[in-house]
Amino acid sequence: MSSPFEWxxxxxxxxxVITFLLPGKSRPWLALLLTVGTFAAAWWLASDVWxxxxxxxxxxxxxxxxxxxxxxxxxxxxxxxxxxxxxxxASFYSLGYFSREAEASSWTEARAFVPxxxxxxxxxxxxxxSRDLFNLYVALELLTIAGVALVxxxxxxxxxxxxxxYLLAAFLASLLYLMGVALLYGExxxxxxxxxxxxxxxxxxxxxxxxxxxxxxxxxxxxLFPFHAWLPHAHASAPAPVSAVLSALVVKAAFxxxxxxxxxxxxxxxxxxxxxxxxxxxxxxxxxxxxxALREQRLKLVVAHSTVAQVGYLFLxxxxxxxxxxxxxxxxxxxxxxxxxxxxxxxxxxxxxxxGTILYAYGNDQISAMRGLTRTLPIxxxxxGIAGIALVGLPPSGSFIAKWMLLTATIESAxxxxxxxxxxxTLLSGAYVYRLVxxxxxxxxxxxxxxxxxxxxxxxxxxxxxxSLGLGLRAAEPFDLLEVGAPFSMIVAGVGT
Amino acid sequence: MLEHGVDxxxxxxxxxxxxxxxxxxxLFRSMVLFIAMGLMLSLAWVRLAAPDxxxxxxxxxxxxTGILLIRAAQTEAAQEAAAAAREAATSGWRRWFPGxxxxxSAAAALAFAAVLLVAxxxxxxxxIGLTEAAATEMEASGVEHPVTSVLLxxxxxxxxxEVGVLLLAAMGVLAIHRTYNLRSTRSxxxxxxxxxxxxxxxxxxxVLIAGYLYWSGTHQPGGAFQAGAILAAALVLMQLxxxxxxxxxSTLWLGAGLMLSFAAFLAVGFIGTFEGEFLRYxxxxxxxxxxxxxxxxxxxxxxxxxxxxxxAGSQSGDDSDAVRARTPPESL
Amino acid sequence: MTxxxxxxxxxxxxxxxxxxxxxxxxxxFPDVQSRLHAVTKADNLGLGFLAVGLAVLAxxxxxxxxxxxxxxxxxxxxxxxxxxxxxxxxxxxxxxxEQADA
Numbered sequence: 001m002s003s004p005f006e007w008x009x010x011x012x013x014x015x016x017v018i019t020f021l022l023p024g025k026s027r028p029w030l031a032l033l034l035t036v037g038t039f040a041a042a043w044w045l046a047s048d049v050w051x052x053x054x055x056x057x058x059x060x061x062x063x064x065x066x067x068x069x070x071x072x073x074x075x076x077x078x079x080x081x082x083x084x085x086x087x088x089x090a091s092f093y094s095l096g097y098f099s100r101e102a103e104a105s106s107w108t109e110a111r112a113f114v115p116x117x118x119x120x121x122x123x124x125x126x127x128x129x130s131r132d133l134f135n136l137y138v139a140l141e142l143l144t145i146a147g148v149a150l151v152x153x154x155x156x157x158x159x160x161x162x163x164x165x166y167l168l169a170a171f172l173a174s175l176l177y178l179m180g181v182a183l184l185y186g187e188x189x190x191x192x193x194x195x196x197x198x199x200x201x202x203x204x205x206x207x208x209x210x211x212x213x214x215x216x217x218x219x220x221x222x223x224l225f226p227f228h229a230w231l232p233h234a235h236a237s238a239p240a241p242v243s244a245v246l247s248a249l250v251v252k253a254a255f256x257x258x259x260x261x262x263x264x265x266x267x268x269x270x271x272x273x274x275x276x277x278x279x280x281x282x283x284x285x286x287x288x289x290x291x292x293a294l295r296e297q298r299l300k301l302v303v304a305h306s307t308v309a310q311v312g313y314l315f316l317x318x319x320x321x322x323x324x325x326x327x328x329x330x331x332x333x334x335x336x337x338x339x340x341x342x343x344x345x346x347x348x349x350x351x352x353x354x355x356g357t358i359l360y361a362y363g364n365d366q367i368s369a370m371r372g373l374t375r376t377l378p379i380x381x382x383x384x385g386i387a388g389i390a391l392v393g394l395p396p397s398g399s400f401i402a403k404w405m406l407l408t409a410t411i412e413s414a415x416x417x418x419x420x421x422x423x424x425x426t427l428l429s430g431a432y433v434y435r436l437v438x439x440x441x442x443x444x445x446x447x448x449x450x451x452x453x454x455x456x457x458x459x460x461x462x463x464x465x466x467x468s469l470g471l472g473l474r475a476a477e478p479f480d481l482l483e484v485g486a487p488f489s490m491i492v493a494g495v496g497t
Numbered sequence: 498m499l500e501h502g503v504d505x506x507x508x509x510x511x512x513x514x515x516x517x518x519x520x521x522x523x524l525f526r527s528m529v530l531f532i533a534m535g536l537m538l539s540l541a542w543v544r545l546a547a548p549d550x551x552x553x554x555x556x557x558x559x560x561x562t563g564i565l566l567i568r569a570a571q572t573e574a575a576q577e578a579a580a581a582a583r584e585a586a587t588s589g590w591r592r593w594f595p596g597x598x599x600x601x602s603a604a605a606a607l608a609f610a611a612v613l614l615v616a617x618x619x620x621x622x623x624x625i626g627l628t629e630a631a632a633t634e635m636e637a638s639g640v641e642h643p644v645t646s647v648l649l650x651x652x653x654x655x656x657x658x659e660v661g662v663l664l665l666a667a668m669g670v671l672a673i674h675r676t677y678n679l680r681s682t683r684s685x686x687x688x689x690x691x692x693x694x695x696x697x698x699x700x701x702x703x704v705l706i707a708g709y710l711y712w713s714g715t716h717q718p719g720g721a722f723q724a725g726a727i728l729a730a731a732l733v734l735m736q737l738x739x740x741x742x743x744x745x746x747s748t749l750w751l752g753a754g755l756m757l758s759f760a761a762f763l764a765v766g767f768i769g770t771f772e773g774e775f776l777r778y779x780x781x782x783x784x785x786x787x788x789x790x791x792x793x794x795x796x797x798x799x800x801x802x803x804x805x806x807x808x809a810g811s812q813s814g815d816d817s818d819a820v821r822a823r824t825p826p827e828s829l
Numbered sequence: 830m831t832x833x834x835x836x837x838x839x840x841x842x843x844x845x846x847x848x849x850x851x852x853x854x855x856x857x858f859p860d861v862q863s864r865l866h867a868v869t870k871a872d873n874l875g876l877g878f879l880a881v882g883l884a885v886l887a888x889x890x891x892x893x894x895x896x897x898x899x900x901x902x903x904x905x906x907x908x909x910x911x912x913x914x915x916x917x918x919x920x921x922x923x924x925x926x927e928q929a930d931a
Binding site: 057 | 612616619621627659673753759760804
């Protein structure tokens with residue numbers, strides 16, 4: 001076990017097996033230990049990437065095209081770090097959320113929860129290091145089923161119905177993707193992404209229909225408007241740590257695959273109109289999701305609709321890459337999108353955890369019932385506020401940098417209309433975040449009984465929120481890492497910055 | 498000429514039955530037709546010279562999926578949902594456009610088929626792929642059949658994760674029931690003697706056939722997943738005949754059965770890292786390892802599919818409190 | 830055609846006729862029980878003739894034995910299915926009658 005790749009795959013899956021089979025009250029602690037261990041493995045891989053450039057790994061000793069190869073560049077490393085960081089904090093949170101002081105049922109839930117949770121972590125890791133078209137499909141399947149099972153864990157008719165809808169949408173998406181993969185294999189005869197990229201270079205062999213299937217399937221999984229209808233209820237009715245991870249990471253995983261294929265593999269095959277269309281759907285998602293978030297009465301539904309909106313920003317990077325001429329703005333667009341993914345992961349994780357804390361304490365998550373929150377749950381209120389800042393994209397959050405880079409790219413690539421969308425989305429998100437925060441700060445008679453909240457829950461969301469802020473204060477290292485193996489360069493020769 | 502005739506009749510029948518599955522208003526009949534369609538599809542795979550896929554289609558696509566559907570439809574929750582759906586289909590705006598949903602889906606499906614046809618025609622005429630590469634390296638893989646060498650060696654990582662997908666499905670069913678075994682699931686109240694008799698005949702035969710398929714997978718079409726599916730079918734038959742089957746297993750044994758294959762791959766992968774890479778078993782012991790891994794796939798697939806069936810028959814969701822009450826939280 | 834092929838063809842055609850009769854029975858008979866009657870008996874015989882016909886062509890005793898074994902399995906399966914369906918149809922009739930009485 002001398003490679004970080006091995007640990008990234010082995011640790012969570014071994015943990016899933018052990019926590020499923022072995023009895024014992026230490027399960028949640030074991031899960032926590034393993035998520036921390038996975039974070040260490042991700043850090044190891046990231047430092048290897050940082051020092052030596054992109055890393056590869058041939059499973060079973062079989063090199064591509066016959067075998068399956070793993071690969072990590074700066075993008076993979078950053079997303080692996082984000083994944084294990086968010087899941088570690090959410091694991092801390094779940095110690096309290098499923099604590100033994102709570103009623104017996106939630107302890108039972110925790111026992112089903114821990115193995116599924118570790119399987120989810122393992123499948124996210126597997127996805128972010130995969131370099132194989134079919135292996136990506138398998139990882140997406142694992143991710144989907146683990147996600148659906150975790151949603152259904154909440155129990156009750158609403159969660160089951162939401163989980164079922166999620167399952168059906170995700171399966172339809174998987175089938176579309178798989179169909180596309182089959183056609184791509186028929187076209188290129190290999191599954192390894194690097195080899196396909198070589199064959200597809202120049203765009204002379206552009207299997208349009210296969211790519212349409214692949215991107216449509218992934219778009220459904222990434223909740224791109226108008227394929228987002230499954231998301232709000234699935235994310236809102238899950239247990240709090242699950243909501244956090246689904247919104248923060250699982251949706252992003254599907255987007256990551258789109259980004260990889262679009263930019264690294266089929267860059268010469270995708271057309272400018274397709275990029276504009278992806279951007280248009282993203283823009284529609286921003287507006288529609290924000291609008292719905294403004295109208296919802298339940299806190300978790302607001303946060304879930306906001307995910308639809310925030311995913312929309314990510315799709316704006318595709319049209320921005322198509323501008324004419326050379327310039328560093330391609331890197332700005334690409335890295336801005338990636339940074340937005342990360343920053344949103346931490347902010348949305350914090351928000352969902354905080355919302356879960358409120359639900360836990362108050363017994364419901366009606367926004368109107370949130371009054372007096374500053375006095376009952378001060379730390380949660382603070383994390384709510386900080387995560388709100390990051391969600392809107394105010395300085396000094398990471399989202400601010402991300403949006404700034406996207407905006408720069410809109411100007412430099414002479415596509416000002418996307419800047420309008422970003423501006424409008426920011427205003428709308430400001431409005432719905434304001435709505436939540438103002439409700440929290442409205443002084444009111446306190447509810448008669450509040451369930452005492454374990455401290456660890458409040459601090460977990462606070463740390464996540466602070467991280468999303470920290471990404472804005474210390475952005476140099478992440479961007480340097482991101483540039484390792486990146487398709488675009490921060491500094492373009494001959495243009496100067 | 499005659500062969501073409503058979504193929505044309507078969508393809509036409511599949512299309513007609515598929516059409517009937519969609520248009521049949523009665524849920525139960527629709528499911529029976531679906532099973533019939535699965536069997537025809539399996540014949541189609543035979544005609545395409547893919548006997549292993551034909552086996553999988555017959556056992557899983559037609560048999561187990563069909564019985565899962567029927568079993569799920571028998572639950573009260575499903576019947577309520579079906580009634581609600583009928584209600585919704587005849588109220589509101591839909592009243593004015595009867596069958597609008599079906600027409601839209603049919604149009605979408607036809608469009609999809611047309612696009613797919615174009616894509617397939619567009620593919621390069623010469624079959625390309627890794628068939629040759631797999632054949633060249635087969636000697637080093639430890640088995641003599643290309644499909645098995647791909648599944649269990651070259652791309653064992655994918656197979657492992659697919660085993661994980663199956664496992665997660667079973668874990669999901671258990672999670673929804675909030676339990677760790679299937680003892681609380683419904684068993685058949687009254688079974689007929691003749692079914693018990695059939696189960697007694699079929700079970701040993703199923704074990705024999707599963708064993709044969711498992712063994713033959715190393716040098717001809719067949720394989721562990723198909724063998725597991727056949728065993729699962731026998732387990733389901735046992736359950737229908739009033740035996741306990743997988744729902745009689747204790748938490749530990751059920752868990753072990755479900756996990757066996759995934760854990761075995763994990764262990765082999767781990768050991769491989771001492772020689773080189775994860776899941777490395779290129780030489781000498783390769784064949785033994787593949788046989789052992791396939792055996793675990795047979796067991797886990799059988800237990801998992803049978804568990805899905807057992808789990809589908811019990812109520813869940815709204816009355817999960819009842820299930821929970823029956824399952825003391827600390828018992829294992 | 831060799832004599833073996835002639836014999837095999839004769840058996841197969843006979844089997845086909847039984848199948849045809851069974852199918853006509855399913856389509857034309859009025860209720861579940863009589864349809865079952867037609868399909869189980871006629872199809873079992875049809876399959877038997879077909880199996881014997883193929884066994885003649887099989888060449889080795891091993892393959893012939895396998896074919897006959899398949900026939901036996903199909904017999905067991907269809908006999909059981911026939912019992913179950915008949916039973917279910919009787920149950921249905923009873924409920925219908927009860928409903929009619931009520």
